[in-house]
Amino acid sequence: MTEVVVAPVLVGLVTAIVCLxxxxxxxxxxxxxxxxxxxxxxxVAALVRAVAGDPDGVLVYALxxxxxxxxxxxxxxxxxxxxxxxxxxxxxAAVVYANRFVDGAGQRLSYHPLYxxxxxxxxxxxxxxxxxxxxxxxxVMLLSSYVxxxxxxxxxxxxxxxxxxxxNLVASAVMLLAIGGLxxxxxxxxxxxxARRLAAPQQYGVEPAVVLGLGGLLLAVFALKAGLVPFQFWxxxxxxxxxxxxxxxxxxVVKKVGVYAVIRVYFTVLGGGxxxxxxxxxxxxxxxxxxxxxAMAAGSILLGGVGALGQDDLSGLLSYSSIGQVGFIILPLxxxxxxxxxxxxxxxxxxxxxxxxxxxxxxLFLVAGAVQASTETLEFDRLGGLTGxxxxxxxxxxxxxxxxxxxxxxxxxxxKLLVFDVGSAALGPAPTLGAFALALxxxxxxxxxxxxxxxxxxxxxxxxxxxxxxxxxxxxxxxVAAVLALAVVAFGVGFEPVYAASTDAAxxxxxxxxxxxxxxxxxxx
Amino acid sequence: MTEYVLAVVLGLLVALGTFLVLRRDVxxxxxxxxxxxxxxxxxxxxxxxxxxxxxxPIVGATTDPATVTDxxxxxxxxxxxxxxxxxxxxxxVLTYRVYEEHGTVDLAELGRGDSGPDPTGEAxxxxxxxxxxxEPAPDEGVATDD
Numbered sequence: 320m321t322e323v324v325v326a327p328v329l330v331g332l333v334t335a336i337v338c339l340x341x342x343x344x345x346x347x348x349x350x351x352x353x354x355x356x357x358x359x360x361x362x363v364a365a366l367v368r369a370v371a372g373d374p375d376g377v378l379v380y381a382l383x384x385x386x387x388x389x390x391x392x393x394x395x396x397x398x399x400x401x402x403x404x405x406x407x408x409x410x411x412a413a414v415v416y417a418n419r420f421v422d423g424a425g426q427r428l429s430y431h432p433l434y435x436x437x438x439x440x441x442x443x444x445x446x447x448x449x450x451x452x453x454x455x456x457x458x459v460m461l462l463s464s465y466v467x468x469x470x471x472x473x474x475x476x477x478x479x480x481x482x483x484x485x486x487n488l489v490a491s492a493v494m495l496l497a498i499g500g501l502x503x504x505x506x507x508x509x510x511x512x513x514a515r516r517l518a519a520p521q522q523y524g525v526e527p528a529v530v531l532g533l534g535g536l537l538l539a540v541f542a543l544k545a546g547l548v549p550f551q552f553w554x555x556x557x558x559x560x561x562x563x564x565x566x567x568x569x570x571x572v573v574k575k576v577g578v579y580a581v582i583r584v585y586f587t588v589l590g591g592g593x594x595x596x597x598x599x600x601x602x603x604x605x606x607x608x609x610x611x612x613x614a615m616a617a618g619s620i621l622l623g624g625v626g627a628l629g630q631d632d633l634s635g636l637l638s639y640s641s642i643g644q645v646g647f648i649i650l651p652l653x654x655x656x657x658x659x660x661x662x663x664x665x666x667x668x669x670x671x672x673x674x675x676x677x678x679x680x681x682x683l684f685l686v687a688g689a690v691q692a693s694t695e696t697l698e699f700d701r702l703g704g705l706t707g708x709x710x711x712x713x714x715x716x717x718x719x720x721x722x723x724x725x726x727x728x729x730x731x732x733x734x735k736l737l738v739f740d741v742g743s744a745a746l747g748p749a750p751t752l753g754a755f756a757l758a759l760x761x762x763x764x765x766x767x768x769x770x771x772x773x774x775x776x777x778x779x780x781x782x783x784x785x786x787x788x789x790x791x792x793x794x795x796x797x798x799v800a801a802v803l804a805l806a807v808v809a810f811g812v813g814f815e816p817v818y819a820a821s822t823d824a825a826x827x828x829x830x831x832x833x834x835x836x837x838x839x840x841x842x843x844x
Numbered sequence: 845m846t847e848y849v850l851a852v853v854l855g856l857l858v859a860l861g862t863f864l865v866l867r868r869d870v871x872x873x874x875x876x877x878x879x880x881x882x883x884x885x886x887x888x889x890x891x892x893x894x895x896x897x898x899x900x901p902i903v904g905a906t907t908d909p910a911t912v913t914d915x916x917x918x919x920x921x922x923x924x925x926x927x928x929x930x931x932x933x934x935x936x937v938l939t940y941r942v943y944e945e946h947g948t949v950d951l952a953e954l955g956r957g958d959s960g961p962d963p964t965g966e967a968x969x970x971x972x973x974x975x976x977x978x979e980p981a982p983d984e985g986v987a988t989d990d
Contacts, residue, residue: 451920458927465934474945478954481870481942488877488931489865495884495924502917503891 324380326362335435352431356414363407377837388509394448397823417564437463479556497536511838545577548618558638563688571681609656619646624766633697651741666825668737675730679722682803689796694786704783715800720771729811857883870949892917
């Protein structure tokens with residue numbers, strides 16, 4: 320029964336290989352890619368159902384039959400399930416879109432195998448229960464994304480890819496150092512085993528202070544993946560350079576791998592750790608990581624918002640907005656790390672905001688791609704008045720923009736609401752912190768309103784720009800954007816199940832002992 | 845003794861890697877990154893416990909389990925080396941491609957953006973038509989092979 324855990328990885332892998340084998344026949348390749356993406360969605364749906372139906376809510380699959388902690392295990396719980404579902408939805412939309420968007424030469428040039436390999440890496444990262452295996456999945460994901468960023472290989476694409484590649488290669492080396500250190504300190508690579516040993520440091524002869532430092536090193540790596548300040552340099556160039564459907568997945572899904580890793584590693588695995596002689600708070604690890612997360616969130620929200628206002632092209636604006644929005648995801652996590660009373664609510668907020676950002680930003684980048692394809696520019700000076708010529712596409716953009724701003728009844732409203740809720744709930748136990756979080760969220764929300772209105776009024780409203788009106792957007796692009804826009808509305812109107820799934824995810828993320836028990840069970844040494 | 849030698853070697857490797865990463869020449873940056881990831885590998889091996897006379901991890905071959913060298917880190921390093929091989933090859937190809945597109949591998953010139961077309965200009969992005977994906981290098985005129 321637990322084979323269902325490995326199903327999404329296998330579906331992705333098989334799709335990638337078959338796509339590679341049939342790339343001489345583009346039409347067949349497109350069909351295989353589409354079938355693979357649908358299959359991936361079905362596999363994820365089966366996994367989500369299985370996780371929901373499981374009494375513990377944690378499914379464990381031991382690869383090769385080697386029991387944890389000796390072998391590598393894939394672990395699916397409610398947190399993995401939510402992120403997988405998000406990636407399945409966004410990636411299917413991106414495949415449908417890419418089949419038309421990427422030209423024949425591009426499709427022959429192995430667009431689809433790369434795309435599905437990236438998805439395999441993402442899936443593995445969401446599922447793995449082994450910290451070194453997490454590194455391997457990161458590499459699988461990154462290696463494909465390097466090539467996808469440089470896909471058009473023009474001057475600015477090569478430059479963006481160079482930046483992206485070098486930064487991530489250095490991050491990989493850092494991650495390897497951190498993992499090596501953690502292994503030497505904790506004596507295990509299995510995340511559940513790490514959590515168990517950290518909970519009883521004397522028994523296992525673990526020095527928690529060393530783990531704390533190495534955890535900080537890992538945080539830098541995850542922050543780079545999530546594009547948080549001060550590791551955000553690669554984001555705008557890489558997002559501009561990659562083909563629109565890839566950017567939609569990079570912003571919507573790949574960034575969330577960083578977010579997921581932060582939640583999983585710092586709340587589930589290292590959450591139980593504490594140093595004996597505390598410098599900060601009660602010495603719990605989260606009391607140290609909290610301020611770091613808050614600082615990165617604050618920097619991202621402000622830099623992303625202000626940066627977005629300073630852009631004069633749509634994709635630049637969306638890229639900076641993406642930095643700011645990930646700040647909004649990390650902000651409640653920082654508060655939750657410092658105030659145990661709001662921790663569960665904080666993770667719910669982060670998960671709901673991730674879902675909203677994944678859908679809305681994916682949608683916005685796909686709209687930007689459609690505009691680029693028909694007008695051949697994304698500069699605001701040459702756009703304008705798209706509402707007249709492209710009402711449906713503009714409507715989809717409008718919905719996505721409103722979701723970023725957080726207007727009811729869209730998902731974005733609940734994301735923002737929960738972030739504010741975390742801030743106000745923290746006001747009781749930690750007044751300064753709560754006020755800081757509220758002020759930051761408010762400032763960020765105002766910046767979001769400002770840049771969304773800027774994009775709307777300069778790109779879509781007003782007098783018809785010189786580049787607008789000559790060509791119509793592809794019907795398929797409009798259709799995909801419209802479907803995603805409907806999803807944003809539908810998830811907002813029918814918010815109950817989304818909220819329930821996010822609450823389950825937060826409980827799973829915080830239920831460290833349940834995770835340990837499910838993975839190590841009776842077989843753990 | 846071995847530990848001290850390895851610690852010094854590791855320090856030197858990381859220092860050298862960092863120094864190279866900070867150069868202006870892209871090729872040196874790539875070498876720097878390669879050396880950094882290799883030093884991470886050496887570090888991983890040392891984390892498995894290096895001791896002269898350490899036993900091999902085979903049942904029956906060792907007398908004292910406490911002196912056995914950890915084989916797991918070596919498996920990890922093997923994985924990391926394979927990944928590093930792939931990424932280094934890609935980074936070098938990318939460097940060559942950057943040179944073809946910009947006519948330079950000087951990061952300062954690349955950063956100024958004066959070597960290529962306008963960064964926000966006409967990029968082959970919305971590729972609905974069959975546009976040729978490759979262009980000749982600006983001042984080299986080298987034809988790119990497909």
